[in-house]
Amino acid sequence: MISISSLNKKFGKLHVLKDINITFEMGVSYAMMGPNASGKTTLIKSILGMVIPNSGTILVNGEDIKDQWLYRSNIGYMPQIGKYPENIKIGQVLSMIQNLRKDKNQYDTDLVEDFGLLQMLNKPMGTLSGGTRQKVSGALAFMFDPDIYILDEPTAGLDPLAVEALKKKIAKERAKGKLIIITSHILSDLDELTSHAIYLSDGEVFYNNSIEILKSETGEEKFSSSIARLMEWSEEKIKKTSIEL
Amino acid sequence: MIKLLKYSLYNILRTKFTLLYTAFLLLATFSIYNLDPDLAKVSLSLLNVVLLVVPLICIIFGTVHFYNSYEFMELMLSQPINRSTVFISQYLAVGLSLCLAFVIGVGIPMILYGADLALLVLLAVGVMLSLIFTGLAFLASVLTRDKAKAIGITLLFWVYFSLIYDGLILYLIYVFYDYPLEHATLAMVMLNPVDLARIIMLMQLDISALMGFTGAFFQDFYGSMKGNLISFGVLLIWILIPFYFSRRVFLKKDI
Numbered sequence: 001m002i003s004i005s006s007l008n009k010k011f012g013k014l015h016v017l018k019d020i021n022i023t024f025e026m027g028v029s030y031a032m033m034g035p036n037a038s039g040k041t042t043l044i045k046s047i048l049g050m051v052i053p054n055s056g057t058i059l060v061n062g063e064d065i066k067d068q069w070l071y072r073s074n075i076g077y078m079p080q081i082g083k084y085p086e087n088i089k090i091g092q093v094l095s096m097i098q099n100l101r102k103d104k105n106q107y108d109t110d111l112v113e114d115f116g117l118l119q120m121l122n123k124p125m126g127t128l129s130g131g132t133r134q135k136v137s138g139a140l141a142f143m144f145d146p147d148i149y150i151l152d153e154p155t156a157g158l159d160p161l162a163v164e165a166l167k168k169k170i171a172k173e174r175a176k177g178k179l180i181i182i183t184s185h186i187l188s189d190l191d192e193l194t195s196h197a198i199y200l201s202d203g204e205v206f207y208n209n210s211i212e213i214l215k216s217e218t219g220e221e222k223f224s225s226s227i228a229r230l231m232e233w234s235e236e237k238i239k240k241t242s243i244e245l
Numbered sequence: 246m247i248k249l250l251k252y253s254l255y256n257i258l259r260t261k262f263t264l265l266y267t268a269f270l271l272l273a274t275f276s277i278y279n280l281d282p283d284l285a286k287v288s289l290s291l292l293n294v295v296l297l298v299v300p301l302i303c304i305i306f307g308t309v310h311f312y313n314s315y316e317f318m319e320l321m322l323s324q325p326i327n328r329s330t331v332f333i334s335q336y337l338a339v340g341l342s343l344c345l346a347f348v349i350g351v352g353i354p355m356i357l358y359g360a361d362l363a364l365l366v367l368l369a370v371g372v373m374l375s376l377i378f379t380g381l382a383f384l385a386s387v388l389t390r391d392k393a394k395a396i397g398i399t400l401l402f403w404v405y406f407s408l409i410y411d412g413l414i415l416y417l418i419y420v421f422y423d424y425p426l427e428h429a430t431l432a433m434v435m436l437n438p439v440d441l442a443r444i445i446m447l448m449q450l451d452i453s454a455l456m457g458f459t460g461a462f463f464q465d466f467y468g469s470m471k472g473n474l475i476s477f478g479v480l481l482i483w484i485l486i487p488f489y490f491s492r493r494v495f496l497k498k499d500i
Contacts, residue, residue, distance in 0.1 A: 011499075050322055050500040067496075073325035083316035087259055093320075100248055103325060 001026050007056030016042045018203040029180035031190040034200035040183045044150055048077055073103040076146040080153045082137035084125040091121030104144045111139040114165035131157040148179045155189050191223040201234040246330050253338035263346045270350025278358045288363045292446050295371045296439055300378040303343050304399040307382025310339055312392045319500055332495045340379040344372045363449040370442045373480045377438050380487030387494040406439045427462040438483040445476050
């Protein structure tokens, strides 16, 4: 479980996260949406301790994460753009992380196999395409069987076959009662994989409820049209506030 | 920690830069020895390499390497690994490999051609300067996200400590010519690791007579056991200060 309360983050003058309050429950999978620069990735990086918030608290499984690091062994993180040392090989990346993490010694290699990474363990990271890097990120996120998955645009750049493998894996983990947070702009993926919608707009939580309720509130039957309606509402709100100013 | 240090060292060795650096030092030291076998002259020639080249190489390589391993650090920080551990192992990897390159590059000719106490002191001073300037490189790197800016800051550090600071001291001595400045210059030398290293070496070489009354005063202080201990202690503090501050900034930095 992750509970975030009154979280604020500023980059210089830019107020990126404005008083965020969200609770992520175990067993629920969340679709985190919002236009570009709405603060999704900053929120995720705050949960991971990579971005240090200006104020507010984040509890992961009940413990404050400030200046902590061991809690990250419960989190599988797949970054939006996976960055790896250029001259190190795929196999070395995988074995290095396994070697450095003594908290787990059972490895879930489903995705390594499904993504076909076993055939290219000797390829240097620097020569890989964006999609293959993404596959490595995915394989690493799922390797240590964590309780919480945070996937930042997991399907971007993946080929259809890999997308299917990843979705199958996410569905499998979801069935085990794990907490899953996915950000994406591809609504059909979110529709399949998630049950709860969080919509960030301009650093604020604009909507936070289950997808069923979202559908009934917007009066739409399809997920994509209800999200479109949500986006319209948030646009209107931004316009209104800018007129008031 | 040890494992992370191992991987960080492995990353450095693969760039082959430290090998080039070692080869350069070997070449320079061998040619200095062959130019004139008089050990005092060897010390003096090597002193210039140690005071100018070593800080420059350390500060540039430290900065470039920090930015090149940004991805590596980012990857580590998404894992259950302490930030401090990531930083310290990165610093130690750079610092140790540069020190090792220096000790091998200057030490092997010493073993072959012989060395006196002054040369051994020079070796120690060079190792300490390597660590100090690695720390300064890391400090500049954590202060800004922009690699070019960081390299600019590091060059400024180098120019300041190697060139500008001396000019300032000379200017002060010139302006306050009528006053007794011995204690003031003694203190000012402590504020610059490069100057401190230079004075430590000059005292070893017995050429303080060239510096007149100030030289005699310095000889009195630095020539003594107490003076030596204090000056090496100050160099040690100079290693710790940039390391301490850069680590502190890194702990609070947004990756």
